[in-house]
Amino acid sequence: MSTLLDRIRRPATTGDDRCWPCTVANGVVLSLAIGLLTITGRRVAAALVALGGAAAIGLRGYLVPYTPRFAPRLVAALSLPVDPFDHGDERGRGSLSDAGVAAAGAGNGDGTGSETGDRDESRPAETETEPPSGEAVVTALIEAGAVVPAGDDLVLDNSFRTEWRREMMRLRGCDLDELAAAADELTESSIDARVGRNWRGRASTVRLEGEGPAGRTASLREAVAVAELAAARALESRIDNPAVRIAAGQPLRSLLAECPLCDGDLTVTRSTCCGEVTPISSTPPAKLACPDCDVRLFTYD
Template identity: 40%
Template sequence: MSLLDSIRRPSYTGDRRCWPCTVVNVALLVVVAAAVTVVSFPLAVGVAAVGVALVYLRGYVVPGTPEFAPRLVSRLGLSPLFEHVPDGGEVRQSDELSEETSGEDVLFALFETGVLEEDAEGALFLSDAFWSAWAAEMASLREGDDDELAAAVAEAAPFEAAAAAEYDGIAVTGETQSIWLSRAHAVADAAAVRAMAEFDVPEPVRAPATTPLRMFLERCPLCGGDTEETERKLGCCGSGTVGAFDTPESEVLACADCGEVLYVFEDEAEDGTA
């Protein structure tokens, strides 16, 4: 066993590397190294070099990172940017809400256009007409090949983008941002954007609406199986993959057949007190 092997921590590196933990650690290293330059520039370079090497070999250097990094990332509103690729370790940047489109605006537009309806108790549900349109679009994307799915996702992206199948999902590259969507999210979101176009949902609302709409999925975008609300241990930043960390169970919407996690319900109470 070499010295390097004794330092290496395989459960936090390679395929199992947690990108939010890595990014937070590198950001902290930059701050520390910058502070050390006041004392000595060569020392700062040394600190940075050793730190980066340790993050590379061990996944993180700051003790407790798996506990606080995901929370920090979520507190900063960045959690949609990170999602684990099932077998690749890759950052996902999501098509999150644009600044000028608030959650309320999205809901209002979805009501106005008949995508969402409200029952007597004020609970929201998907209109039958929209669900039919969405399900039909999902079925057609599911039957197509990777290139068709990639093209549909590129078209649905709220920016000029090129898309290709990568890491068992779809990578979308634009001028200023890139997105990686799992296959399930790619099918659900691209189909939702198409169905929203049929319902004349205003264009700026379509991409931001895709994530909240996923909580209403009645069937799995991947296999067509029934969905169920269930408890699941997630990867440390809310992905559908069970990560290397012993995280608490989260409330999720998942496929009863293939197990794919389709939506993670935020634990507001825990977030508010932590």
């Protein structure tokens, strides 16, 4: 019996990983089927369907075959104001450098920032709001010795890897409120960092919101927040410009070898999760993930 149950169970869509919108949707379908059978006088069949359907939803997370595949596309087509699948910024794409955060402290262009709003009038105003380019960030990381060339690739310098890991260990014990407070201190006043909540009202992310019509929002999962906040802190002794330090977190995440939360080995995978939409005939992008924590650290485009 246990072998049969093990074959039926779907750990990826049950337990802590259960997709509740899928469960609720399948529960509604099951209720309609039971109601229809009951109305037509087939009560025995209704009872059997109820037992079988409840068991399927309990063990597999869904009753209707391929729900995890078609439900996300259906939700995407409906353009709902919230993401019922609770995947945030495509699970791993949210970054401190989003929502205009990368421009924090770049007012004078010398890495010191400006708390009073004063700026060098000889410089164009755009330099105060434009984040550093990807090329500028990579150049700064190389010049600072944080990353070093290895053939055609870049890898973390051993000393910086140690410093970054030390900062991650300090932050991994923080809850989301403390991580949001750390992000709020790191970013400029026009960026509001707070705890983001999912559709169930539970704390799930560090949410960044930029002010004004040009302000954007970003949601960072705990692992991403720990990695990027720790990177910004580890770079303080190497890079003066705070805008570059903040923007560096995202590319540095792609070079991680261990999980910021558990120190487990990270793997590169193309597997998808419930709620992720992949266009038809397209290959899912590669992701850097921790299989032990079930968290995604980076999505390679």
